[in-house]
Amino acid sequence: MPGTLIIITAPSGAGKTTLVRGLLDRDPQVHLSVSYTTRSPRPGEENGRAYHFVDTESFRELRDRGEFLEWAEVHGNYYATSRTWIREQMAAGRDIVLEIDWQGAQQVRRVFPEAVGVFVLPPSFEELESRLRGRGSDSDDVIARRLLGARGEMRHVGEFDYAIINNELQEAIDDLVAVVRASRLRCANQRARHATYFETLEQD
Numbered sequence: 001m002p003g004t005l006i007i008i009t010a011p012s013g014a015g016k017t018t019l020v021r022g023l024l025d026r027d028p029q030v031h032l033s034v035s036y037t038t039r040s041p042r043p044g045e046e047n048g049r050a051y052h053f054v055d056t057e058s059f060r061e062l063r064d065r066g067e068f069l070e071w072a073e074v075h076g077n078y079y080a081t082s083r084t085w086i087r088e089q090m091a092a093g094r095d096i097v098l099e100i101d102w103q104g105a106q107q108v109r110r111v112f113p114e115a116v117g118v119f120v121l122p123p124s125f126e127e128l129e130s131r132l133r134g135r136g137s138d139s140d141d142v143i144a145r146r147l148l149g150a151r152g153e154m155r156h157v158g159e160f161d162y163a164i165i166n167n168e169l170q171e172a173i174d175d176l177v178a179v180v181r182a183s184r185l186r187c188a189n190q191r192a193r194h195a196t197y198f199e200t201l202e203q204d
Contacts, residue, residue, distance in 0.1 A: 002090055002091065002093065002189070002192050003089060003090040003091075003092070003093050003094040003095045003096060004095045004096075004116065004180070004183050004184055004186075004189060005086070005090060005095075005096050005098065005108070005112050005114070005115040005116070006030070006095065006096070006097045006098070006115070006116045006118065006179075006180055006183065007098045007100060007105045007108055007109070007115050007116065007117045007118065007160075008020060008097060008098065008099050008100075008118045008120065008176075009099075009100060009101060009102050009104075009105050009117070009118070009119050009120070009153075009156075009160065010119065010120035010121070010153075010166075011122070011128065011146070011149070011150035011153045011154055012075075012132065012146045012149075012150065013122065013128050013129075013131040013132040013135075013146065013150070014120045014121060014122045014128060014131075014150075014166055015120060015122070015131070015166040015169070015172070016099055016120045017099065018169065019120060019164070019166060019169075019172055019173055019176050020032065020097060020099055020176075022169070022170075022173035022176070022177075023097065023173065023176050023177055023180065024097075026173065026177050027177060027180060027181070029094075029095055029184075030095045030096075030097055030180060031089060031094050031095065031096055031097070032096075032097050032099070033081055033082070033085065033086060033089075033096050033097065033098045033099075034048065034049065034050075034051060034052055035051055035052070035079055035080060035081055035098075035099065035100070036051065036052045036054055036059060036062065036068070036071075036078075036079065036080045036081075036082070037051045037052070037053060037054070037077060037078065037079045037080075038053075038054060038055060038056050038059050038077050038078040039051075039053075039075075039077035039079075040053070041053055042137065043137075056078065059071075059078050059080065062080070063080065066083070067080075067082060067083060067084065068080040068081060068082065068083055069081045069082065069083035069086055069107070069108060069111060070100065070103075070104040070107035070108050071104070071107075072100075072101055072103045072104050072107075074101055074149075075142075075145065075146065075149065079100065079101070079104065081098055081100060081104065081108070086098075093193070095180065095184060097180075101153065102119075102153055102156040102159065105117055105159070105160070106159070114188075116161055116162070116179070116180075116183045117159065117160035117161045117162070118160060118161065118162045118163075118164060118176065118179055119156070119157045119159075119160040119162070119163050119164070120163075120164050120166050120172070121154065121157065121163060121164070121165045121166065122165075122166060123165055123166070123167040125147075125150075125151075128147070128150060129143070129147055132146055132147065162179050164176060164179075
């Protein structure tokens with residue numbers, strides 16, 4: 001009973017984390033993959049829930065042991081996904097969401113080509129800048145670097161199966177829920193979940 005792997009990518013400030021939280025609240029069958037990172041926790045983030053926070057040396061040791069499905073350096077920090085955990089969860093039939101950047105998405109889809117890719121876009125570049133400044137947690141230099149990086153990231157939207165423009169939050173959450181449910185209903189997935197029933201349909 002293989003689960004569905006959903007990759008969600010967005011530039012910083014597009015609202016990806018909020019959308020994923022809304023998806024998890026609406027669909028209890030979906031589970032979030034907790035990534036590893038070397039960045040410092042933000043206010044309210046708990047180790048093991050938002051991320052597995054590790055130092056750079058520990059991260060490199062895990063990477064060199066082949067523990068990660070994908071890893072990337074983003075804005076001076078490392079991020080990665082546990083290969084072992086993903087395989088175990090999918091083998092158990094669980095649907096897993098990965099919040100990763102476009103580089104990580106490319107790496108994951110080489111291993112799981114059937115993964116569903118979703119790119120979250122802000123309604124405009126101006127709105128993205130407004131949201132980043134509204135956080136009040138980053139300096140002007142950091143915001144400028146994130147905006148520059150966002151332009152490059154958004155050029156990769158065409159590599160994904162779905163694009164959601166996060167203009168109105170609840171509508172965007174509805175869109176994401178619809179994508180996940182439709183992905184779960186793909187014929188190959190239904191055949192795996194209901195093998196005996198599908199076999200009877202193919203009998204003479």
